[in-house]
Amino acid sequence: MSSSITPNERLLRVPGPELALHWRSSRHARRLLTLSVAGVFIALLARRPEFAGVAAPALLLLAAGRAQRRPARISVRVRPSATRAFEGELVALDVRAEGHGDSHVWWTLHPGPDIDPGDVTAAEGPQARFTFTPERWGRRQIGTMDVVLRDRWRLAEGHLTVTLPKLDCYPAPADQRTTVVLRRLPNRLGEHPARTSGEGIEFFGVREYVPGDRQRSINWPASTRRGRLQVNTFAAERSQDVVLLADATSDVGVPGSSALDLALRGAAAAARAYLEGRDRVGVITYQWGGVSWLGPGLGRRQLYRIIDSMLASPVLANTGGYARGASFRRLPRAALPPGALVVVFSPLLDQRFVETLRDMRERGFTLLVVDVLNAEPPTRWRREDRLAKRIWRMEQEAIRFSLRELGVPVVHWDGVQSLDLPLAAHTRRPLAARR
Amino acid sequence: MTGTAAIRGAPVLLGAGCVAWAAAPLVNSGWAGFALFLAILGVAAGTLRLVLAGVPTPEESYLLSAPVRFWLKFLDILRLVPWEEGALVAILWLEVLHPAPPWHTAVLGAALIGYLLATHLAESGASPEALRPQARVLAIGAGLLALGAGAGMLPAVGPGAGSALLRLVAAGALIAAAGLVLPYVAAPAPPTPPGSPGSPGSPASGRGTPGGR
Numbered sequence: 001m002s003s004s005i006t007p008n009e010r011l012l013r014v015p016g017p018e019l020a021l022h023w024r025s026s027r028h029a030r031r032l033l034t035l036s037v038a039g040v041f042i043a044l045l046a047r048r049p050e051f052a053g054v055a056a057p058a059l060l061l062l063a064a065g066r067a068q069r070r071p072a073r074i075s076v077r078v079r080p081s082a083t084r085a086f087e088g089e090l091v092a093l094d095v096r097a098e099g100h101g102d103s104h105v106w107w108t109l110h111p112g113p114d115i116d117p118g119d120v121t122a123a124e125g126p127q128a129r130f131t132f133t134p135e136r137w138g139r140r141q142i143g144t145m146d147v148v149l150r151d152r153w154r155l156a157e158g159h160l161t162v163t164l165p166k167l168d169c170y171p172a173p174a175d176q177r178t179t180v181v182l183r184r185l186p187n188r189l190g191e192h193p194a195r196t197s198g199e200g201i202e203f204f205g206v207r208e209y210v211p212g213d214r215q216r217s218i219n220w221p222a223s224t225r226r227g228r229l230q231v232n233t234f235a236a237e238r239s240q241d242v243v244l245l246a247d248a249t250s251d252v253g254v255p256g257s258s259a260l261d262l263a264l265r266g267a268a269a270a271a272r273a274y275l276e277g278r279d280r281v282g283v284i285t286y287q288w289g290g291v292s293w294l295g296p297g298l299g300r301r302q303l304y305r306i307i308d309s310m311l312a313s314p315v316l317a318n319t320g321g322y323a324r325g326a327s328f329r330r331l332p333r334a335a336l337p338p339g340a341l342v343v344v345f346s347p348l349l350d351q352r353f354v355e356t357l358r359d360m361r362e363r364g365f366t367l368l369v370v371d372v373l374n375a376e377p378p379t380r381w382r383r384e385d386r387l388a389k390r391i392w393r394m395e396q397e398a399i400r401f402s403l404r405e406l407g408v409p410v411v412h413w414d415g416v417q418s419l420d421l422p423l424a425a426h427t428r429r430p431l432a433a434r435r
Numbered sequence: 436m437t438g439t440a441a442i443r444g445a446p447v448l449l450g451a452g453c454v455a456w457a458a459a460p461l462v463n464s465g466w467a468g469f470a471l472f473l474a475i476l477g478v479a480a481g482t483l484r485l486v487l488a489g490v491p492t493p494e495e496s497y498l499l500s501a502p503v504r505f506w507l508k509f510l511d512i513l514r515l516v517p518w519e520e521g522a523l524v525a526i527l528w529l530e531v532l533h534p535a536p537p538w539h540t541a542v543l544g545a546a547l548i549g550y551l552l553a554t555h556l557a558e559s560g561a562s563p564e565a566l567r568p569q570a571r572v573l574a575i576g577a578g579l580l581a582l583g584a585g586a587g588m589l590p591a592v593g594p595g596a597g598s599a600l601l602r603l604v605a606a607g608a609l610i611a612a613a614g615l616v617l618p619y620v621a622a623p624a625p626p627t628p629p630g631s632p633g634s635p636g637s638p639a640s641g642r643g644t645p646g647g648r
Contacts, residue, residue, distance in 0.1 A: 053583015057576025
């Protein structure tokens with residue numbers, strides 16, 4: 001068992017709920033019973049007392065086993081090391097039983113869907129530690145824990161099943177270090193060099209000295225050439241508003257690397273990268289015309305708010321049905337501030353969503369679409385099917401072409417490589433918002 | 436041979452020995468062939484079950500290939516059927532078919548108990564030390580086994596079924612008497628002092644089993 005995480009001793013000291021055990025004979029007891037019954041039966045039938053002797057040791061063991069003390073109820077405490085984790089993150093689960101007397105306790109972990117239990121799923125002892133890894137984002141049931149108590153002679157087993165708590169699994173953010181920066185930045189202090197002079201650290205130009213300028217900013221070579229004092233000017237540093245738009249309408253592809261998986265991982269990566277650049281980041285989750293949103297904000301805590309907001313939307317929370325949130329056309333300025341950079345993560349399969357993007361572009365928003373479609377419709381080896389597939393591909397290309405014609409860059413991301421690679425063409429220079 | 440290998444190998448050897456002891460010499464009456472087949476099948480399948488006990492089964496059984504589904508079904512059957520019980524009955528049946536002397540049956544009884552205890556140790560992963568509390572009961576059982584064989588070897592008082600029945604009643608009375616003595620022989624373990632391994636307040640003493648059970 002892995003023990004890389006320190007045991008949660010303090011929490012385990014608190015007594016857990018008392019649960020009733022269901023006692024029954026063990027396999028060993030059933031085998032002894034078979035031997036004794038068969039021996040006695042043959043002894044009676046064949047009138048051979050030596051067979052009664054064969055049955056005697058088994059009968060004695062069974063009779064002695066009945067005298068063992070067996071607790072009717074035990075206290076079981078279950079504590080995961082975290083209630084929230086990212087995909088692929090190691091989580092520990094501490095279990096402890098009390099009131100088991102001199103019985104041996106055996107734990108067996110039955111992991112829930114998309115929970116990888118690792119190498120160890122069973123342990124013996126009154127206290128044990130398991131480790132597991134959630135494999136896919138979502139609100140996951142860790143699974144169930146079978147607790148088996150065996151008396152000293154292993155002739156009876158007390159069974160108990162404990163339902164383990166749920167775990168909020170966040171999508172693992174993809175790798176992204178660079179950010180796309182708008183050419184026109186709002187007048188707010190930040191870390192991106194703007195196209196106006198200010199108090200930043202990046203060289204902007206040279207101008208004539210005016211009283212009040214700092215002496216240390218005098219550019220002596222330029223002053224010597226021109227015969228008058230010249231000073232260096234520096235670019236102002238501003239921040240931008242970034243709105244991440246995750247399209248949760250279609251979830252196509254292999255589970256684990258589907259379009260929705262990639263959209264969420266990409267959005268989480270973008271949120272982390274922009275928040276590290278001191279930008280205000282918000283999120284809008286789109287589902288079948290409805291949306292759930294979180295206004296732009298700053299700070300590390302905003303990253304978790306964004307992921308929580310995406311996972312809490314009705315479709316992603318597996319509550320089923322259509323979203324009953326706000327309509328995309330009636331979003332408040334707090335959700336979609338004017339002049340914000342909108343980074344879209346979508347497979348572009350829903351025509352209404354594409355129309356929404358066109359509408360946003362026409363309203364003057366600067367959009368950047370990250371295409372997360374990595375699957376094609378399955379086809380049989382028939383001429384009609386292949387023809388349909390070609391038409392489908394052409395439609396997809398046409399959708400992307402029409403967006404590019406409107407001035408919306410569309411880049412494709414396969415979910416494996418870093419997001420910096422498809423975005424490289426747009427991170428090298430500021431993104432212009434053409435109207 | 437290491438201790439683990441010895442514990443794993445003991446049920447195979449004892450099971451095979453019991454089958455051979457009960458079957459030799461082979462007779463052709465009373466479905467002896469079928470009983471022999473059942474005994475061999477039971478011992479072999481029980482051994483296979485112990486060997487494959489550590490093979491994990493996937494929680495989700497959707498979209499599995501046909502060979503994998505067949506393999507999982509095979510594992511299910513192997514783990515659900517009580518092979519050892521079948522083998523016990525078949526071995527006793529083979530023994531009945533032989534006109535064996537009572538000491539022969541007593542040896543078989545001792546070997547069968549050994550087979551069951553070895554199987555139990557192998558499937559629970561416990562060490563032979565786990566049998567220490569049962570030593571006195573097993574000793575009484577061995578005594579009764581010997582007494583049973585002795586009762587079988589006593590010459591009959593007279594011809595007829597009544598004499599055999601009398602010996603049976605005597606053997607039964609012995610077993611019952613031993614059962615009455617048991618509570619004094621197999622007293623429950625004294626309460627474990629707090630802080631010792633295995634007690635509720637003791638620190639972690641988990642022991643992992645790779646791949647589940």
